[in-house]
Amino acid sequence: MRKKMIAGNWKLHCNLREASDLLLDLRRLLSSMRHCDFLVIPPYTALSQAAQKLEDSRIALGAQDIFYEDKGAFTGAISGPLLKDVGCTYVLVGHSERRQLFGETLDSSLLRVKAALRAGLKPLLCLGETLEEREANRSAEVVLAQLEAVMRECTLAELEELVVAYEPVWAIGTGKVATPQQAQEVHKLIRERFYAQDAALAERIRLLYGGSVKPENAGELLAQEDIDGALVGGASLKAVDFAAIARACA
Numbered sequence: 001m002r003k004k005m006i007a008g009n010w011k012l013h014c015n016l017r018e019a020s021d022l023l024l025d026l027r028r029l030l031s032s033m034r035h036c037d038f039l040v041i042p043p044y045t046a047l048s049q050a051a052q053k054l055e056d057s058r059i060a061l062g063a064q065d066i067f068y069e070d071k072g073a074f075t076g077a078i079s080g081p082l083l084k085d086v087g088c089t090y091v092l093v094g095h096s097e098r099r100q101l102f103g104e105t106l107d108s109s110l111l112r113v114k115a116a117l118r119a120g121l122k123p124l125l126c127l128g129e130t131l132e133e134r135e136a137n138r139s140a141e142v143v144l145a146q147l148e149a150v151m152r153e154c155t156l157a158e159l160e161e162l163v164v165a166y167e168p169v170w171a172i173g174t175g176k177v178a179t180p181q182q183a184q185e186v187h188k189l190i191r192e193r194f195y196a197q198d199a200a201l202a203e204r205i206r207l208l209y210g211g212s213v214k215p216e217n218a219g220e221l222l223a224q225e226d227i228d229g230a231l232v233g234g235a236s237l238k239a240v241d242f243a244a245i246a247r248a249c250a
């Protein structure tokens with residue numbers, strides 16, 4: 001059985017004070033929950049402090065983006081070795097906000113996955129279609145193309161390090177959640193693509209759902225056969241809500 005993972009993407013929220021309070025609350029509320037794995041993804045400025053606050057806890061640390069070069073004249077960029085150095089074990093790649101607002105492409109998501117793996121970080125690869133694409137019945141095509149851009153260039157050993165999140169763009173921050181059936185359908189498709197590569201890998205790989213996950217809808221989503229956890233945005237900023245989402249998959 002795949003162990004569920006609940007991840008919180010804090011996006012551009014939390015100064016050091018707020019991050020410290022949130023982490024303290026999370027440690028307290030999550031410490032007795034053994035049924036799933038936890039990951040928090042604060043903004044860069046809070047990573048160093050977060051690594052200290054999370055020492056000896058069961059909560060892993062991740063970053064929101066990675067540049068694909070390891071060092072050099074790349075003003076404003078952040079590299080895999082620096083994220084590893086500060087205590088990260090995961091990094092988001094291809095979040096739709098990065099794809100839409102910062103011009104990340106299919107090719108650059110592959111480079112980022114490779115950079116993460118080079119640095120010993122686990123890539124959490126985000127896939128998802130826009131509302132326009134869903135309405136044109138192109139969800140499967142779009143999501144599989146995003147996945148393919150990475151899979152076709154990775155070895156089996158590299159793919160073993162991956163976590164994948166399906167985050168329909170129309171459900172992110174909109175309060176409009178995919179129905180459990182809609183989400184399951186895409187997750188199944190993604191897992192089938194992994195089966196085509198390797199059955200054992202497909203059985204093991206964790207596929208998270210993201211997009212307006214809340215305590216009220218988490219139970220039904222997380223009960224779906226191919227949904228192995230949640231990538232939570234807004235609700236991850238409230239420790240009680242994040243803990244309630246985790247309880248929903250017990």
Ligand code: 13P
Binds near residue numbers: 171172210211234
């Ligand atoms: P919301 O939970 O706020 O919709 O955000 C989802 C998300 O983008 C997580 O990466």
